[in-house]
Structures are given as structure tokens and as C-alpha cells.
Amino acid sequence: MSGEQELGITESKAHNPGDWYAEVVRKAGLADYAPMGGFIVTRPRGYALWEGLQSHLDGWFKETGVQNAYFPLFIPESYLEREKDIVEGFDPEVAWVTHGGYDELEERLAVRPTSESIITPFMAQWIRSHRDLPMRLNQWCSVVRWEATDTKPFFRTKEFLWQEGHTAHRDGEEAWEETIRRLDQYERLYTDVLAIPALRGKKPDHDKFPGADTTTTLEALMPDGKSVQSCTSHYLGTSFAEAYDVTYADEDEEEQLAHTTSWGLSWRALGALIMTHSDDQGLVLPPTIAPEQVVIVPIWQEDTREAVLEYCGDLRDELDGAGVRVHLDDRDERNPGFKFNEWELKGVPLRIEVGPNEVEDGEVTLVHRPDGESEAADRSDLVEAVEGALDTVYAKLYAAAEENLESNVREADSRNEILGTIGRHGGYVKTGWCGEEACEAEIKEQIAAEIVMVPMDEDEPPIHDTCGVCGEGAETTAYFAKSY
Amino acid sequence: MSGEQELGITESKAHNPGDWYAEVVRKAGLADYAPMGGFIVTRPRGYALWEGLQSHLDGWFKETGVQNAYFPLFIPESYLEREKDIVEGFDPEVAWVTHGGYDELEERLAVRPTSESIITPFMAQWIRSHRDLPMRLNQWCSVVRWEATDTKPFFRTKEFLWQEGHTAHRDGEEAWEETIRRLDQYERLYTDVLAIPALRGKKPDHDKFPGADTTTTLEALMPDGKSVQSCTSHYLGTSFAEAYDVTYADEDEEEQLAHTTSWGLSWRALGALIMTHSDDQGLVLPPTIAPEQVVIVPIWQEDTREAVLEYCGDLRDELDGAGVRVHLDDRDERNPGFKFNEWELKGVPLRIEVGPNEVEDGEVTLVHRPDGESEAADRSDLVEAVEGALDTVYAKLYAAAEENLESNVREADSRNEILGTIGRHGGYVKTGWCGEEACEAEIKEQIAAEIVMVPMDEDEPPIHDTCGVCGEGAETTAYFAKSY
Numbered sequence: 023m024s025g026e027q028e029l030g031i032t033e034s035k036a037h038n039p040g041d042w043y044a045e046v047v048r049k050a051g052l053a054d055y056a057p058m059g060g061f062i063v064t065r066p067r068g069y070a071l072w073e074g075l076q077s078h079l080d081g082w083f084k085e086t087g088v089q090n091a092y093f094p095l096f097i098p099e100s101y102l103e104r105e106k107d108i109v110e111g112f113d114p115e116v117a118w119v120t121h122g123g124y125d126e127l128e129e130r131l132a133v134r135p136t137s138e139s140i141i142t143p144f145m146a147q148w149i150r151s152h153r154d155l156p157m158r159l160n161q162w163c164s165v166v167r168w169e170a171t172d173t174k175p176f177f178r179t180k181e182f183l184w185q186e187g188h189t190a191h192r193d194g195e196e197a198w199e200e201t202i203r204r205l206d207q208y209e210r211l212y213t214d215v216l217a218i219p220a221l222r223g224k225k226p227d228h229d230k231f232p233g234a235d236t237t238t239t240l241e242a243l244m245p246d247g248k249s250v251q252s253c254t255s256h257y258l259g260t261s262f263a264e265a266y267d268v269t270y271a272d273e274d275e276e277e278q279l280a281h282t283t284s285w286g287l288s289w290r291a292l293g294a295l296i297m298t299h300s301d302d303q304g305l306v307l308p309p310t311i312a313p314e315q316v317v318i319v320p321i322w323q324e325d326t327r328e329a330v331l332e333y334c335g336d337l338r339d340e341l342d343g344a345g346v347r348v349h350l351d352d353r354d355e356r357n358p359g360f361k362f363n364e365w366e367l368k369g370v371p372l373r374i375e376v377g378p379n380e381v382e383d384g385e386v387t388l389v390h391r392p393d394g395e396s397e398a399a400d401r402s403d404l405v406e407a408v409e410g411a412l413d414t415v416y417a418k419l420y421a422a423a424e425e426n427l428e429s430n431v432r433e434a435d436s437r438n439e440i441l442g443t444i445g446r447h448g449g450y451v452k453t454g455w456c457g458e459e460a461c462e463a464e465i466k467e468q469i470a471a472e473i474v475m476v477p478m479d480e481d482e483p484p485i486h487d488t489c490g491v492c493g494e495g496a497e498t499t500a501y502f503a504k505s506y
Numbered sequence: 507m508s509g510e511q512e513l514g515i516t517e518s519k520a521h522n523p524g525d526w527y528a529e530v531v532r533k534a535g536l537a538d539y540a541p542m543g544g545f546i547v548t549r550p551r552g553y554a555l556w557e558g559l560q561s562h563l564d565g566w567f568k569e570t571g572v573q574n575a576y577f578p579l580f581i582p583e584s585y586l587e588r589e590k591d592i593v594e595g596f597d598p599e600v601a602w603v604t605h606g607g608y609d610e611l612e613e614r615l616a617v618r619p620t621s622e623s624i625i626t627p628f629m630a631q632w633i634r635s636h637r638d639l640p641m642r643l644n645q646w647c648s649v650v651r652w653e654a655t656d657t658k659p660f661f662r663t664k665e666f667l668w669q670e671g672h673t674a675h676r677d678g679e680e681a682w683e684e685t686i687r688r689l690d691q692y693e694r695l696y697t698d699v700l701a702i703p704a705l706r707g708k709k710p711d712h713d714k715f716p717g718a719d720t721t722t723t724l725e726a727l728m729p730d731g732k733s734v735q736s737c738t739s740h741y742l743g744t745s746f747a748e749a750y751d752v753t754y755a756d757e758d759e760e761e762q763l764a765h766t767t768s769w770g771l772s773w774r775a776l777g778a779l780i781m782t783h784s785d786d787q788g789l790v791l792p793p794t795i796a797p798e799q800v801v802i803v804p805i806w807q808e809d810t811r812e813a814v815l816e817y818c819g820d821l822r823d824e825l826d827g828a829g830v831r832v833h834l835d836d837r838d839e840r841n842p843g844f845k846f847n848e849w850e851l852k853g854v855p856l857r858i859e860v861g862p863n864e865v866e867d868g869e870v871t872l873v874h875r876p877d878g879e880s881e882a883a884d885r886s887d888l889v890e891a892v893e894g895a896l897d898t899v900y901a902k903l904y905a906a907a908e909e910n911l912e913s914n915v916r917e918a919d920s921r922n923e924i925l926g927t928i929g930r931h932g933g934y935v936k937t938g939w940c941g942e943e944a945c946e947a948e949i950k951e952q953i954a955a956e957i958v959m960v961p962m963d964e965d966e967p968p969i970h971d972t973c974g975v976c977g978e979g980a981e982t983t984a985y986f987a988k989s990y
Contacts, residue, residue, distance in 0.1 A: 054628065054631070056577075056578045056624075057582055057585065057627075058578070058580065058582055058615065061578040061580065062578075063575070063576075063577050063578065063624075063628055064575055064576040064577075065575055065632075066573035066574065066575050066643065069573075069574050069575050069576050070573075070574070072576075073574065089550035089553075089554075090550060090553050090554070090557065091547070091548055091549055091550050091552075091553050092547075092548040092553050092556075092648075092667065093540075093547050093548075094540045094542070094545040094546075094547065094665055095579075095617070095648055095650065095665050096542065096545065096601075096665070098541055098542055101541065113607075113608075114607045114608065115606075115607050116606075116607065117580075117603050117605070117606050117615075118603065118604065118605040118606075119601050119602065119603050119604075119617065120602065120603075120604045120605065121601070121602040121604065122599075122600075122601050122602075122652035122664075123597075123598045123599050123600060123601075123652045123654075124598065130605075131542065131601075133579070133603065133617075140540075140547075143541075144538065144547055147538070148549075153839075159550065163648075164576075164579055164647075166579065168606035168607045170607075180606075181578055181579050181580070183576065355637075
């Protein structure tokens with residue numbers, strides 16, 4: 023750390039969001055670029071966010087019947103090939119292991135791009151009767167997809183961390199319920215932990231997961247007007263069960279095909295978190311997931327040092343005892359202004375400032391991270407005041423993100439209106455759509471916007487009778503947006 | 507599950523420990539063999555053991571200043587080559603990625619066999635001054651070592667799960683303390699969680715980690731007389747710091763080389779756990795790590811069904827409320843005998859049997875897994891009785907393992923005595939050793955026993971004045987054993 027200059031964010035979120043994002047990630051100590059293009063090193067502060075997210079999601083999975091497991095990192099090429107959609111979908115982006123030690127392998131091994139093709143055949147072995155269903159497995163791991171794009175930490179990397187859930191069920195209804203159950207849990211994560219509201223829908227057929235019947239998604243709107251696909255939950259129908267022979271004996275001893283699902287959430291959720299809330303002072307985190315929720319910064323002169331530090335130590339102990347994640351920054355070699363900047367950069371949601379006045383008056387001063395709002399509280403109400411302030415901080419972050427989303431879903435009724443509206447405002451444009459990929463391609467070519475989702479409910483009438491692009495009859499509503 | 511036959515263990519631990527181990531792993535639902543030789547699939551019950559182990563060790567790491575991070579799965583070949591010992595040590599067993607999608611890569615990427623060569627260069631970037639030290643990083647991940655040997659789940663697999671810690675320090679004393687701190691924590695895991703006592707020592711120089719100054723180890727004795735290297739903690743001196751330029755400015759602004767350590771524990775710990783305690787009925791687990799600590803099995807006729815099940819439900823709720831991991835097996839389609847066998851196979855430490863008599867008398871019957879000992883307890887003392895029984899079960903397991911270890915460390919004073927003692931009894935043979943690898947090689951060639959450790963303290967005089975193999979002057983004591 024070479025001082026103030028290194029600490030400050032120099033790029034602007036409003037004017038140069040790409041460079042600003044990269045600078046926040048690096049200077050807040052979340053991640054660095056690895057020597058190989060497309061890879062990053064996740065530093066402790068970034069990894070702590072992942073652990074925070076995991077602890078919530080993993081708990082909800084386990085409460086709802088999911089068991090963690092671990093499948094091999096490598097998948098034999100012949101296994102990938104058993105599901106033709108999978109191999110077509112992933113072949114261009116598979117990293118291949120060809121040598122073990124000094125020897126060439128007889129069969130190439132794919133570094134897993136996703137694990138349906140190794141997990142499903144094992145489900146087929148383990149499932150015998152209806153009593154073995156539903157079977158719900160999940161693994162936390164990394165996957166590799168060799169995409170040739172500019173690296174953007176947590177958004178676009180060749181290796182990324184995620185969880186992938188894989189389940190098998192007796193019929194389509196149960197499997198569909200599972201698909202939605204996991205989408206609900208992802209939505210809970212975004213709403214209650216990451217302070218990010220999202221739209222709920224499904225991918226158009228041409229953009230589904232390879233082999234899926236239906237791919238459901240949450241789409242979150244970033245402040246720069248682009249959409250992030252925040253998770254996916256796939257109803258796979260019987261296509262994987264057929265390819266890998268997942269059958270079971272029902273109550274009448276008749277052999278039946280299982281219906282399967284898969285669902286995943288990656289560290290892209292961290293990218294959305296960082297990009298949504300942070301500002302030109304650095305990282306902003308909701309208290310739900312911040313490694314430190316509160317930092318205490320003592321402000322003293324030589325003659326008040328002892329009293330101030332003792333008071334601060336008591337505050338720390340009391341908050342710690344109440345289960346608040348608190349850090350007392352009692353470094354001698356840094357002044358309070360430096361500390362304010364550093365903890366703002368690092369995204370601590372609440373700062374407690376304590377000087378001789380606070381000690382004398384038996385008070386504390388609480389400063390909210392997102393907006394610098396400060397409030398005084400009685401020392402005797404410490405825990406209550408801090409918990410209240412943390413709730414307020416969360417509510418502010420959520421409200422700002424919600425406002426951004428709500429004011430950026432617009433309608434358009436013609437090609438020019440779609441292009442113009444997205445061009446001017448970003449965000450989502452709803453329009454009627456005939457269902458042809460060609461109409462999406464036309465928009466994509468001109469402004470790199472695509473259909474990020476269509477409504478989940480197929481019976482919902484389209485917003486307009488005709489397709490906003492070609493003018494033919496509309497089959498559904500489509501949400502166009504530029505997208506990460 | 508095709509019935510009783512599938513449930514039973516058919517191999518004998520005493521007579522055929524290899525096949526018995528494989529059968530326990532498979533039938534208790536811990537792991538299956540993957541389609542590629544050398545790889546396994548870790549099933550939920552096996553993975554739950556790993557999560558149990560993680561929750562203990564990760565907590566201790568964090569309490570002592572370790573931060574989790576995540577480094578890339580792949581390491582460029584040129585990075586490996588910067589530490590010549592590393593590349594010589596691991597080259598024969600590296601899995602190489604040569605293609606991404608349809609393109610050949612310009613530089614081959616190693617699937618990490620261990621991560622010193624990618625973590626240390628980043629430490630070099632992050633460490634500027636003595637204030638950045640000590641730096642302590644850890645990651646939970648999988649690594650790949652392409653060894654051509656028979657697959658043995660959790661013991662010998664090409665991919666395995668582990669944690670690897672990497673730290674940097676201002677001097678050798680602090681780095682050595684760190685090396686021992688982690689060895690202590692591993693010992694705590696074996697002693698207090700896995701119920702396995704172990705010997706503590708260091709590897710002979712010719713068997714150290716490539717590039718290490720000192721490799722410390724815990725050696726645990728399996729019931730078949732072979733030793734398991736249960737973890738390693740390496741003091742790396744300045745060799746990695748030199749290779750990757752890890753320097754810092756000290757208080758006088760002088761540039762100094764850091765001293766580094768690394769330490770790892772793999773799922774081999776699960777292999778040792780399974781092999782140490784299990785028996786011809788199946789898996790035996792200490793309550794500390796068992797996914798279910800208690801299973802309640804109701805025993806009823808049609809007219810007592812309701813009363814027995816209600817009583818059992820209350821027991822379950824009370825134990826659950828007290829934080830005991832409890833499962834009520836209320837399946838209709840299985841009889842109590844089947845359930846007894848199944849939960850014994852799966853390693854639940856304590857069974858509560860409840861029939862109409864127990865309900866009438868307000869009692870419970872507790873049956874210990876390792877030895878079938880049963881005790882009656884008053885319903886009103888439920889939690890206390892269960893907690894006491896779980897402690898007793900743990901103590902029994904530990905005592906048996908300790909007895910095995912203590913009675914199998916023997917002395918020998920000549921080549922023939924070494925060969926004969928290990929041949930007859932297995933276990934460890936202590937003898938004087940001149941320090942020459944050739945003397946180990948001679949024993950290894952004849953009975954595949956090697957020097958698994960020497961005493962940590964270099965000042966400790968050797969047990970005999972002369973080398974047990976060549977008769978020259980002894981430099982230290984050596985522990986010979988066959989080893990996994």
C-alpha cells in the first residue's frame with residue numbers, strides 16, 4: 023500500500039463503468055488478474071463474499087432436501103458425447119486434458135464445463151425404485167469454459183466458481199416444482215442478501231441450456247443499463263434421463279423415465295453485487311454479506327488516547343458479543359481521515375466514530391456507508407442503534423436498486439422504437455415478439471441487445487398483437503436488453 | 507437397494523483388509539469408482555464427512571489468522587519451472603491441458619498438483635513491508651497427480667480434495683512456529699475429532715516436499731499394520747521466496763527475503779477414519795463427525811404403533827432441540843432388524859430402540875455402535891444419557907486405536923530384526939540410522955517398508971549408536987513401516 027493515491031478510485035462509475043469496475047475490484051482487494059488471460063485470483067476479501075453467499079444458499083438447499091456431493095473434475099469425451107445437445111453446446115469451449123505425466127491419454131478428458139454428463143449416469147446407477155426419488159444433489163466447484171473474451175472479474179472468466187444442483191423426479195410436475203423452488207431460493211438470495219431486485223422469466227427457446235425443456239432465469243439490471251443473467255434453473259424434461267438411462271420402478275413395478283432438473287448460480291452474483299451498489303469511493307456492501315459490518319475509528323489526541331481507546335474497546339466487545347461483525351481500527355500509524363477512506367473503499371457498511379466528545383457525552387456517532395448520513399446514538403442503546411442503522415443501510419441499497427429497475431422497463435412497438443429506447447436509456451424494452459430468432463438477430467446486430475427473457479407464463483397474452491421487429495403476429499412478450 | 511444381501515459386508519477386515527475397505531466404502535454409500543481409472547465419485551455420505559472435517563479445521567484456521575482465497579485451477583508450465591525442485595518433483599505426475607475449444611494453447615497449462623508456484627508469485631506482489639506480514643492464505647480445492655497406481659478411494663486417487671495453506675513470515679523462527687502451529691491443529695483434528703492417535707515427526711531429507719527445508723508429518727497406524735501419512739506441514743525456508751522474489755521492507759527500510767511455509771491435509775484423513783474404526787458390520791464413525799449421531803428405531807405391533815411412534819417423535823424433537831444430530835427411522839416398509847443392520851452399515855454411533863415396554867416404563871434403550879453394548883436410561887434423563895453415551899463411544903474408539911498404536915512400536919537392532927519384526931507384526935520399527943538413503947532402499951526392496959519418519963528434535967540422540975541396516979554410526983532414530 024503506497025498511500026493515499028493507491029487508495030483512491032480514480033475512474034467514474036457514471037462515465038467509465040468498465041474501468042471503474044475493474045479498479046474497485048482491484049483496489050478493494052477482491053481479485054487480481056492471473057498470468058493466463060481469462061483467469062483471476064480471488065483474494066481473501068473477494069472469497070469472503072463467496073463464503074457469505076454460500077452460507078445462506080447452502081443452508082436453504084439443505085433445508086429443502088439437497089445433499090452435497092463431489093464429482094470428478096474431468097469428464098471423458100465419450101460421456102459428453104452421449105447427450106448430443108450438450109456436446110454441441112459446449113464443444114467449442116471445452117478445455118482438454120490430453121497428457122498425464124509424460125504419456126498421452128487414450129481418451130481426451132474435458133475439464134468440466136458443467137456436470138450433467140457425469141452426474142446423470144451415476145444417478146442412473148443409484149436410482150432403482152420410486153423410493154429413491156426425488157434425488158437431489160449439489161456440488162460447489164469450479165468449471166471451465168474456454169470463451170475468447172475480455173476478462174472481467176466475476177463476470178467473464180474462463181474458470182469460475184459456482185454451485186450446480188442436479189435432481190431427478192418421478193414426473194414432470196414434481197421436476198417443474200423443483201425448478202421453481204430453486205429459482206425462488208435464488209430470488210431470495212438476491213432480494214434478502216444481495217439487496218438486488220430482479221425480473222423473473224425464461225429464456226427464449228433458441229437460448230435455452232443445451233438439452234433443456236425450459237431454462238428459467240433472474241435478470242438483474244446494472245446501473246449502466248445492462249442486464250445480468252443472475253442464475254439459471256433448468257427443467258430438463260426426460261432428455262438427459264433418456265440419454266443416460268435414468269429409470270425407476272414405480273409402485274406397480276413398471277419401469278418409468280425420470281424427469282431431471284439442474285440449476286446453478288456462479289460468482290457472477292458477486293459481480294452484480296459489486297457493480298450494483300458500489301460508487302466512486304469504492305466498494306459498497308450490504309451488511310448481510312459484508313465481512314465487517316461495522317468499523318470503529320477512534321479519534322484522539324495524545325491526552326485523550328487512553329480514554330478513547332478504552333471506550334472503543336468496550337464498544338467492540340459489546341457489539342461482538344451481540345453477534346455483530348465488528349473491527350476496531352486502532353492502528354497508530356494511520357490518521358482517522360486515511361482510515362475513513364480505506365474502509366469506505368473496502369465497503370464496510372457502518373462506521374462508528376469516537377472522539378473525546380463522544381466519550382464525555384456517552385454517545386457514539388454512526389455514519390452510513392452508502393450516503394455518509396450520520397446519526398448520534400446513546401452509548402446505552404449501542405446494539406439497538408447499530409442493528410437499526412444496518413437495517414437502514416440495507417433498505418437504502420435495496421430501494422436504490424429497485425428504483426433503477428422499475429424506472430428502466432419500457433415498452434416499444436417498432437424496430438426504431440426498440441433501437442432508440444435501448445440506445446438512449448439502456449434498461450429493458452418490452453415488445454411483442456413473433457418467436458423467430460431472426461428478429462432478435464436483427465436487433466442484436468445493430469445495438470448488441472438481445473432477448474434476455476420472455477414471461478414464464480405461456481398463457482399470458484403478448485403485450486402487443488404484433489412483433490415489434492417484423493410486424494407479424496406476436497406469440498409472446500420479449501424483454502430486450504444489452505447484457506453482460 | 508436389493509435387500510439384505512446388498513446390505514451385508516461379506517469381506518473380512520482381519521483377513522482381507524483391501525477388499526473389505528473397498529466394500530465398506532461402496533456399501534455405506536461413501537464413494538463409487540468413476541469411469542476413468544484413478545477417479546472416484548464422492549457420494550453425499552462421504553462428502554458429509556469431508557464437510558464435518560472442514561467445519562472444524564476451517565474454524566481453527568480462521569481463529570489463528572488464516573484467510574481463505576481461491577487461485578486458478580491451472581498453472582502455466584513456465585511458472586512451475588521457476589522452482590526447479592517443484593518441477594522435478596511433480597513433472598512426472600502433472601495432467602496437462604493442451605487445447606481450449608478447437609485451438610491448441612501456446613503454452614501448456616498444468617492442472618495444479620499443488621499451488622506454491624502460482625500462490626507464491628502473488629504473495630510477492632502483495633507483500634511490500636513488514637506490516638504485510640505474516641500473510642496466511644488457505645484454499646480448499648482439488649488437486650491432480652497422475653500416479654499410475656490401483657485406485658483406493660480416499661487413499662490413492664488421481665484427483666483428491668484437500669486444503670493447502672501457504673504463509674509468508676519475516677524470519678525463520680516465525681515460519682517454523684507457523685509450521686508447528688498447523689501440525690498441532692492437524693493433531694487436534696486426529697485426536698479430538700477423528701479419534702485417531704498419531705506419531706509426530708519429520709520426513710527424512712530424501713523424502714521431503716520438493717524445495718522444503720523440513721517436512722513435518724503425523725503418522726497414523728492402520729489396523730492392518732501399515733502407516734498413513736496423515737498430513738504434512740512444510741517449513742520451506744527461503745527457497746520459494748528466492749525463486750519467486752518474495753521480499754519485504756523491514757523497519758529500517760532494508761529489503762529482506764521472507765520465509766514461507768505450506769501445509770496440507772487431504773481426504774486421506776477420511777480414508778484413515780474409515781479404515782481405523784470400521785468393522786465387519788460396516789462403517790463405524792465417531793459421534794464428532796457422524797452425519798447422524800443417533801438413530802431412533804421404533805419397534806411396534808399394529809396395536810402399539812401409534813403410542814410407540816408418538817413417543818419416538820418426542821424423543822427426536824427433544825434431542826434435536828438439544829443440538830444432537832438425530833434421525834427417526836419410521837419407515838413402514840422395513841422391519842427393525844433390517845434397520846439395525848442398515849444403520850450399523852452406515853456408521854451411526856448410537857441407536858435408540860423403543861418398543862411398547864420402553865413406552866410403558868418411560869425408558870429408552872441405547873445401543874453403542876462399536877460393540878453393541880446396551881444401556882437403559884430414564885426418559886427424563888434422555889439428553890444427558892445420550893450425550894454421555896456418545897462420549898463413551900468416542901472414548902472406546904480412541905482407546906482401541908491408541909492400544910493398537912502403542913503396542914505396535916517396536917525396536918530392532920539389525921537388518922534381520924527389522925525385516926522379521928515388520929514381516930511378523932507390521933507396525934513401526936525404531937532403529938538407529940546412518941542417514942543414507944541406500945539403507946532405506948535395501949529394506950524397501952525386500953519388504954516394501956520405508957522410513958516414514960525420524961524424530962523432530964535433531965538433538966535427540968539416536969536410539970542405538972549404529973545404523974540398524976549397515977552398522978555404521980547412527981545419526982538419528984528412524985521409524986520403518988509399510989505405508990499407504
